[in-house]
Amino acid sequence: AAYLARIGARNAALNAFVTVTAGAAGQAAAAADAALAGGDAGPLAGIPIAHKDIFCTDGVRTSCASRMLDNFIAPYDATVVQRLAAAGAVMLGKTNMDEFAMGSSNETSFYGPVRNPWDLDRVPGGSSGGSAAAVAAGLCSAATGTDTGGSIRQPAALTGICGLKPTYGRVSRYGMVAFASSLDQAGPMARSAADMALLLQAMAGFDEHDSTSIDRPVPDYSAALEAPLTGLRIGLPAEYFNAGLDAAVGAAVRAALAELERLGARLVDITLPHTALSVPAYYVVAPAEASSNLARYDGVRYGYRADNPADLTDLYKRSRSEGFGAEVKRRILIGTYVLSAGYYDAYYLKAQRVRRLIREDFLGAFGQVDVIAAPTTPQPAFRLGEKQHDPVAMYLSDIYTIAANLAGLPALSVPCGLVQGLPVGLQLIGRDFDEARLLNVAHRYQ
Numbered sequence: 001a002a003y004l005a006r007i008g009a010r011n012a013a014l015n016a017f018v019t020v021t022a023g024a025a026g027q028a029a030a031a032a033d034a035a036l037a038g039g040d041a042g043p044l045a046g047i048p049i050a051h052k053d054i055f056c057t058d059g060v061r062t063s064c065a066s067r068m069l070d071n072f073i074a075p076y077d078a079t080v081v082q083r084l085a086a087a088g089a090v091m092l093g094k095t096n097m098d099e100f101a102m103g104s105s106n107e108t109s110f111y112g113p114v115r116n117p118w119d120l121d122r123v124p125g126g127s128s129g130g131s132a133a134a135v136a137a138g139l140c141s142a143a144t145g146t147d148t149g150g151s152i153r154q155p156a157a158l159t160g161i162c163g164l165k166p167t168y169g170r171v172s173r174y175g176m177v178a179f180a181s182s183l184d185q186a187g188p189m190a191r192s193a194a195d196m197a198l199l200l201q202a203m204a205g206f207d208e209h210d211s212t213s214i215d216r217p218v219p220d221y222s223a224a225l226e227a228p229l230t231g232l233r234i235g236l237p238a239e240y241f242n243a244g245l246d247a248a249v250g251a252a253v254r255a256a257l258a259e260l261e262r263l264g265a266r267l268v269d270i271t272l273p274h275t276a277l278s279v280p281a282y283y284v285v286a287p288a289e290a291s292s293n294l295a296r297y298d299g300v301r302y303g304y305r306a307d308n309p310a311d312l313t314d315l316y317k318r319s320r321s322e323g324f325g326a327e328v329k330r331r332i333l334i335g336t337y338v339l340s341a342g343y344y345d346a347y348y349l350k351a352q353r354v355r356r357l358i359r360e361d362f363l364g365a366f367g368q369v370d371v372i373a374a375p376t377t378p379q380p381a382f383r384l385g386e387k388q389h390d391p392v393a394m395y396l397s398d399i400y401t402i403a404a405n406l407a408g409l410p411a412l413s414v415p416c417g418l419v420q421g422l423p424v425g426l427q428l429i430g431r432d433f434d435e436a437r438l439l440n441v442a443h444r445y446q
């Protein structure tokens with residue numbers, strides 16, 4: 001009830017929630033109370049959370065912040081939603097996001113931008129900006145997000161919370177609206193690493209409904225939190241501390257690294273030579289997969305349908321023209337182009353090769369170090385509208401997060417101080433399936 005009251009008081013200013021499920025939340029909370037009284041409560045019994053509006057929720061609108069899905073009510077729960085509910089968590093509602101998770105500022109949402117609770121004239125980051133703002137402003141205790149190129153870590157950094165993108169395949173994508181299927185991964189957003197460990201515990205694990213989910217035991221993330229950092233080797237990639245990094249953000253990250261050194265870790269200089277190619281490779285691979293995934297929105301099966309179509313072609317054309325926003329159309333156009341017969345080898349195939357080189361850089365580095373540390377973003381939160389009409393400037397705000405998606409590696413962001421009164425994040429990137437270690441380092445730091 002306290003969280004619902006806070007949503008009532010603050011959501012009009014923040015625009016973090018697009019749907020509030022007060023009635024269902026009350027029932028779930030009562031069920032959690034009964035389970036607690038009866039001694040058979042799940043590990044998250046009664047914990048109020050929010051889901052990014054990209055996760056299908058049975059009977060509750062799942063819009064992906066698009067006009068295309070403004071009227072879409074899923075007939076089933078995403079695996080992530082179902083598992084968190086089974087653990088006892090109470091869903092308060094669905095959070096705003098960039099349309100189809102395409103964006104870094106939450107300004108591409110059909111429902112209008114989310115505002116950063118630290119400064120209402122600034123963006124919360126994106127695309128999981130609604131989840132980030134909701135956690136940061138205390139409208140829920142934790143939330144889910146998705147990260148294709150930084151969409152959990154970047155908004156977490158810009159709103160002063162924690163966010164984790166797991167290893168590709170660690171968390172099921174079943175019921176998560178697809179953007180770029182080889183990059184998309186769901187993860188927790190919360191105020192502490194310890195809270196993220198609790199959420200990830202419920203979210204992770206094999207799911208027969210997702211052919212890319214990996215059948216591998218899930219470790220006890222909370223049990224690993226306190227391990228000492230003595231002897232831990234932390235790699236500092238030269239390419240992530242370059243000229244594009246705001247000096248004050250760099251200083252905040254270096255102060256965090258000094259703290260990790262005091263806790264027993266050893267800092268090692270490394271290089272990841274193909275780093276500069278990650279943004280260009282991503283903006284071939286991600287739009288290519290998006291153009292294919294978004295072909296399903298045809299105005300026929302579900303979602304937005306244009307009025308009074310003259311014929312089938314008119315129905316397709318107008319439903320897609322009217323249903324999708326500008327950034328989504330830009331991605332579909334780029335993706336269709338790079339996949340077209342004459343250009344496939346020059347762009348798509350080439351980007352896949354570059355992607356392999358990027359992963360090999362990381363695998364080489366993990367021969368020398370246990371964890372890689374970097375800034376999460378080059379700057380603190382920017383002003384609403386500042387990059388809205390400059391797609392390349394917007395794309396560059398994910399310059400430090402995209403490589404982990406291309407390589408499939410787990411990565412988190414943990415707050416590491418304020419720059420001009422605005423939060424910034426320390427990013428930690430780990431070996432495949434080494435989420436426990438990332439959470440351990442972030443927890444000891446916090």
Ligand code: GLN
Nearest residue numbers: 101102103148149150151
């Ligand atoms: N900002 C990046 C994009 O627009 C990443 C988004 C994401 O991770 N979903 O594609």
